[in-house]
Amino acid sequence: MTDIAQEGITMNCSKQTSYNSILTTTIAGVELKNPVIPASGCFGFGYEMSRFYDLNLLGAIAIKGTTSQPRYGNELPRIAECPSGMLNAIGLQNPGVKAVIREELPKLRDCYTGPVIANISGFSVDEYVEVASYFNQTDVAILEVNISCPNAKDGGMVFGTTAEAAAEVTRAVKEVAEKPVFVKLTPNVTDIVSIAKSCENEGADGLTLINTLLGMRIDPRSGKPIVSIGAAGLSGPAIKPVAVRIVYQVATAVNIPIIGVGGICCCDDVIEMISAGATAVQIGSANLINPYVAKEIIELLPAKLVEYGIDSINECIGRSFR
Amino acid sequence: MNYTVLANDMVAEQIYMMKIQGDSSSVTAPGQFINIKIDGFYLRRPMSIALWDNASLTIFYRVVGEGTKQLSQYVTGQQLDLLTGLGNGYDITVASGQRVVLIGGGMGVAPLIGLAKTLSEMGIVFDTVVGFNRQQEVYGLKQIKPYTNRLMVATVDGSLGMKGMVTQAVEVVNYDYYFSCGSENMLRAVHTLPLKGQLSFESRMGCGFGACMGCSCRTLTGYARICVEGPIMRSDDISFNEVH
Numbered sequence: 001m002t003d004i005a006q007e008g009i010t011m012n013c014s015k016q017t018s019y020n021s022i023l024t025t026t027i028a029g030v031e032l033k034n035p036v037i038p039a040s041g042c043f044g045f046g047y048e049m050s051r052f053y054d055l056n057l058l059g060a061i062a063i064k065g066t067t068s069q070p071r072y073g074n075e076l077p078r079i080a081e082c083p084s085g086m087l088n089a090i091g092l093q094n095p096g097v098k099a100v101i102r103e104e105l106p107k108l109r110d111c112y113t114g115p116v117i118a119n120i121s122g123f124s125v126d127e128y129v130e131v132a133s134y135f136n137q138t139d140v141a142i143l144e145v146n147i148s149c150p151n152a153k154d155g156g157m158v159f160g161t162t163a164e165a166a167a168e169v170t171r172a173v174k175e176v177a178e179k180p181v182f183v184k185l186t187p188n189v190t191d192i193v194s195i196a197k198s199c200e201n202e203g204a205d206g207l208t209l210i211n212t213l214l215g216m217r218i219d220p221r222s223g224k225p226i227v228s229i230g231a232a233g234l235s236g237p238a239i240k241p242v243a244v245r246i247v248y249q250v251a252t253a254v255n256i257p258i259i260g261v262g263g264i265c266c267c268d269d270v271i272e273m274i275s276a277g278a279t280a281v282q283i284g285s286a287n288l289i290n291p292y293v294a295k296e297i298i299e300l301l302p303a304k305l306v307e308y309g310i311d312s313i314n315e316c317i318g319r320s321f322r
Numbered sequence: 323m324n325y326t327v328l329a330n331d332m333v334a335e336q337i338y339m340m341k342i343q344g345d346s347s348s349v350t351a352p353g354q355f356i357n358i359k360i361d362g363f364y365l366r367r368p369m370s371i372a373l374w375d376n377a378s379l380t381i382f383y384r385v386v387g388e389g390t391k392q393l394s395q396y397v398t399g400q401q402l403d404l405l406t407g408l409g410n411g412y413d414i415t416v417a418s419g420q421r422v423v424l425i426g427g428g429m430g431v432a433p434l435i436g437l438a439k440t441l442s443e444m445g446i447v448f449d450t451v452v453g454f455n456r457q458q459e460v461y462g463l464k465q466i467k468p469y470t471n472r473l474m475v476a477t478v479d480g481s482l483g484m485k486g487m488v489t490q491a492v493e494v495v496n497y498d499y500y501f502s503c504g505s506e507n508m509l510r511a512v513h514t515l516p517l518k519g520q521l522s523f524e525s526r527m528g529c530g531f532g533a534c535m536g537c538s539c540r541t542l543t544g545y546a547r548i549c550v551e552g553p554i555m556r557s558d559d560i561s562f563n564e565v566h
């Protein structure tokens with residue numbers, strides 16, 4: 001009797017470990033217990049979401065885009081619904097890097113001990129460098145340089161639309177950064193691979209692909225754009241095929257890890273993105289609709305991998321072209 | 323979270339009352355809202371909680387677009403995915419010892435129903451002034467009546483009660499403090515009354531729980547998310563030139 005019980009326990013334990021290790025993934029030297037990361041801008045500074053579940057389940061958390069100075073962002077309305085997705089033009093509302101470090105990160109640390117990805121936004125190369133330098137002094141694990149925000153005038157996206165500008169920002173941030181640097185790219189370009197390669201050449205430790213696609217919705221009654229600034233960023237299931245295509249194209253052209261993001265809302269989407277070549281994934285808008293989505297995916301993922309005969313996340317990475 | 327439709331009936335022209343069964347434990351104050359996932363629509367739809375008890379929630383909604391049209395098709399027994407207890411709700415601790423008036427317009431009458439019930443349970447005596455465009459759109463009087471002292475109705479076209487705007491029907495000399503909900507135009511007019519109070523705001527929302535910054539507005543004390551620091555704002559904290 002005792003022996004059998006003992007054996008039962010051992011079996012449970014080993015199953016537990018294998019379940020855990022099949023989800024483990026490593027991005028630029030940072031080990032994640034699973035590949036699921038809430039995306040920047042869709043999870044606040046993290047702690048706002050702790051009312052829904054224990055955040056320590058997550059692989060990592062990417063916090064809201066942070067600039068040097070506090071920003072209010074754009075006027076309302078900032079949101080419009082679309083079939084299978086949404087438009088947003090928040091305009092990088094954040095309290096500025098000093099307040100983020102002083103007030104927001106400690107609140108996150110009160111409820112979460114895992115890796116944090118700081119999302120760095122800016123309006124000049126100097127600003128990216130300044131914000132990166134501030135985050136050097138914190139315990140964030142990765143700097144994610146957002147050169148892809150379509151929603152702030154003269155901000156972000158201009159640096160992500162040419163290989164030269166992307167290279168310049170990457171080089172400047174890499175020079176000061178004491179943490180791994182991921183560059184987050186915009187899909188609103190004709191040749192994403194050349195931009196990705198120029199980031200790699202300047203020493204980027206990884207890439208986050210993709211930010212939102214530029215879109216617009218017009219109210220048929222008034223004839224005016226719904227979102228205050230007109231064009232805004234499209235996210236959600238509508239953009240998943242674009243994200244999968246871009247991750248695939250870039251993964252087959254570079255040798256640095258990719259975080260895949262765009263339209264992910266279930267286990268199959270995670271497996272699809274990782275099969276396209278991503279080493280981890282971020283979930284954005286889906287959190288806004290179902291605040292439990294990341295937890296639910298993490299819980300279901302091991303069984304899904306087993307069902308598809310995939311031994312581990314590591315084995316899944318890039319299996320579409322291997 | 324999963325809920326079940328108990329009833330979904332038209333109570334006035336294009337206005338429905340929906341009673342929903344399920345956990346209401348996260349509702350802490352009148353003026354809070356729920357966020358409803360409607361089949362076939364990406365974003366949730368925010369709706370004020372009009373009434374609640376241990377195991378059910380009641381909302382009143384107007385069919386204004388495709389989402390609310392679809393919601394009006396839900397039948398008794400159908401499942402509904404809701405987030406509940408969102409937003410701050412009215413702070414009623416300030417009401418005691420004040421001469422209180424509730425001022426509601428159109429769909430803004432809905433949260434005043436639960437507010438009226440809560441105030442009356444606290445033993446606070448108050449009046450209520452509600453306004454509608456026309457008689458066909460009037461709802462909620464039956465629900466408010468048992469709790470309020472006087473109940474005054476105004477309609478824009480004069481088809482029921484006083485003719486005119488709700489704010490014209492408020493005899494300000496009788497009151498110290500108001501609780502209000504209604505269209506932006508109505509709130510603007512309420513805010514010019516020589517009284518202090520609390521007003522409930524709307525905004526297009528990405529999430530309804532503070533994660534996206536889709537609903538931020540400026541207040542005199544800083545930025546606020548309508549879904550977390552709101553939807554109820556104090557008259558002292560807002561300036562209509564600033565908010566919009």
Ligand SMILES: Cc1cc2nc3c(=O)[nH]c(=O)nc-3n(C[C@H](O)[C@H](O)[C@H](O)COP(=O)(O)OP(=O)(O)OC[C@H]3O[C@@H](n4cnc5c(N)ncnc54)[C@H](O)[C@@H]3O)c2cc1C
Nearest residue numbers: 367368369370382383384387388389390429432524525526
């Ligand atoms: C805190 C809060 C409480 C509310 N309480 C009530 C209530 O008790 N009863 C009621 O009838 N209505 C209420 N509303 C308004 C209600 O949310 C909208 O009428 C509804 O979302 C319209 O959906 P639709 O698909 O029919 O319209 P559409 O115009 O087709 O909707 C398109 C998009 O715009 C958004 N939207 C449109 N109008 C509004 C609006 N006025 N406010 C916020 N988002 C809007 C929708 O949510 C959707 O994302 C409330 C809004 C807020 C913010």
Ligand SMILES: Cc1cc2nc3c(=O)[nH]c(=O)nc-3n(C[C@H](O)[C@H](O)[C@H](O)COP(=O)(O)O)c2cc1C
Nearest residue numbers: 039040041065088146210211235236262263284285
């Ligand atoms: C409301 C909202 C705010 C966002 N804010 C940021 C941001 O501050 N920085 C950033 O790099 N990306 C931001 N994004 C983009 C997301 O991180 C993500 O790249 C994009 O939404 C695609 O993923 P999804 O389809 O899963 O939402 C934001 C997206 C949304 C919807």
Ligand code: FES
Nearest residue numbers: 529530532535549
């Ligand atoms: S609606 Fe997302 S923060 Fe308010």
